[in-house]
Amino acid sequence: MSRSRWEDHGWRLIHAPAQAPALHMALDETLTDAVGSGRRAPTLRIWEWAASAVIIGRYQSLRNEVDGAAARREAITVMRRISGGGAMFVEPGNTITYSLYAPVSLVEGMSFQEAYAFLDAWVIEALRTLGIEARYQPLNDITSPAGKIAGAAQARRHGAVLHHVTMAYDIDAAKMLQVLRIGREKLSDKGIASAVKRVDPLRSQTGLARAAVIERMVATFRRLHGLTDDHLTENELAQARELAENKFKTPEWTAIVP
Amino acid sequence: MHGEYKMPGGKLVVADLEVRGGRLCHVRVSGDFFLEPDSALDWIDAALNGQPAQSGEAELAAHLKAALGGRAAMYGISEEAIARAVRRALGHAR
Incomplete structure (x- = not known):
């Protein structure tokens, strides 16, 4: 199989109103499979969160990572x-989260x-147009001179690659530390000093509203790779709700x- | 028993396990690493179960490599890093 290029694909944009955390998890699986099977064109999906949530990685231990009692007390979905x-850790409006669903041919070889570097490049360019000296930092981070901005994760299944990213817009670090069991050595990694109450790289570094940052990201993707506004089909939504x-x-x- | 190892330039690997009759059992490897396909995590746990608790790091890593047979792709983790976390769970300092 030979490598495809961004412009070989008619990219679609989905940016729906706020949805529940479980539906976001399900949409990632549904849309990755839809792109892998060719039922859907490659897609950029911007997430809007309807509720606070802790999202753990596929291979993380639930009890090692999450303080379940604290999460219940704070009404945070795990x-x-x-x-x-x-x-x-996400609360509505405190992060910018998005997913790319692409045929695996885009990253062939x-x-x-x-x-990671390849699929992060467009958003790094978007951040630079906003004055942030953003760069990819292996293995899966986007960082700036003022600290970490975002973390990406990829999964490959059935001919598609899912690349999703959560960027910190304005995070209540104190609350995050109540529910996440993060070791002290991880804190430095996440750019959080112990006395700091908020992690707000995008808000403080751009001075822009969250929606304005998203608008610039979408405009940058559109300029670089082309993008057509789209929405979830009834089938996709039904399948995701079931999942x-x-x-x-x-x-x-x-x-x-x- | 619980052991953790942060792979240099990589991710955290955690091993939770028990020892019965001198062999590893109930092994659970976890962490913030990347692994394809996701079922490879079960292959890793299964391969470690039953291994002698006296196994050295190199032995455990070689055994894992043979058991996975190139079927798993790892990012931020390696067979050696998993073996190190297991050895730490067993109380070996390195």
Whole structure:
């Protein structure tokens, strides 16, 4: 199989109103499979969160990563995603999260590291047009001189690659530390000093509203690779709702690595 | 028993396990690494179960490599890093 180029694909944009955390997990699986099977064109999906959530990686231990009692007390949903990587903490409006669903041909022959750098490049350019000296930092981070901005995770299944990214817009670090069991050595890695209450690289470094940052990201993708506005089909939504109920909301899945 | 190892330039590998009759059992490897396909995590746990608790790091890593047979792609983790986390769970300092 030979490598395809961005312009070989008619990229679609999905940016729906706020959805529940479980539906986001399910949409990633549904849309990755839809692109892999050719039922859907390669797609950029911007997430809007309807509720606060902790999302752990596919291979993380639930009890090692999450303080379940604290999560219940703070009414934070705990979800497991289909990609590897580390835990993240989201509240509506505090992150910018997006997914790319691409045929695996787009990263054909690339190492994992090359594929992360390649699929992050457009957003790094978008951030630079906003004055942030962003760069890819192996293995899977986007960073700036002022610290980490984002973490990416990829999963490959059935001929498609899922590349999803969560960027910190304005995070309540104190609350995050109540629910996530993050070791002290990880804190430096995440650019969080112990006394700092908020992690707000995108807000403080751009001075822009979250929606304005998203608008610039979408415009940059459109300029570089082309992008047509789209929406979820009835079938996709039905399939994702079914998966949300029967997989992502079940303890069997969330505790698959207890 | 619980052991952790942060692979230099990579991710954290955690091993939780027990020892019965001198052999590893109930092995669970976890962490913030990347692995394809996702079922490879079960292959890793299964390969470690039943291994002698006295196994050295190189032995465990070689055994894992043979058991996976190139079927798993790893990013931020390696057979050696997993073996190191297992050895730490067993109380070996390195």
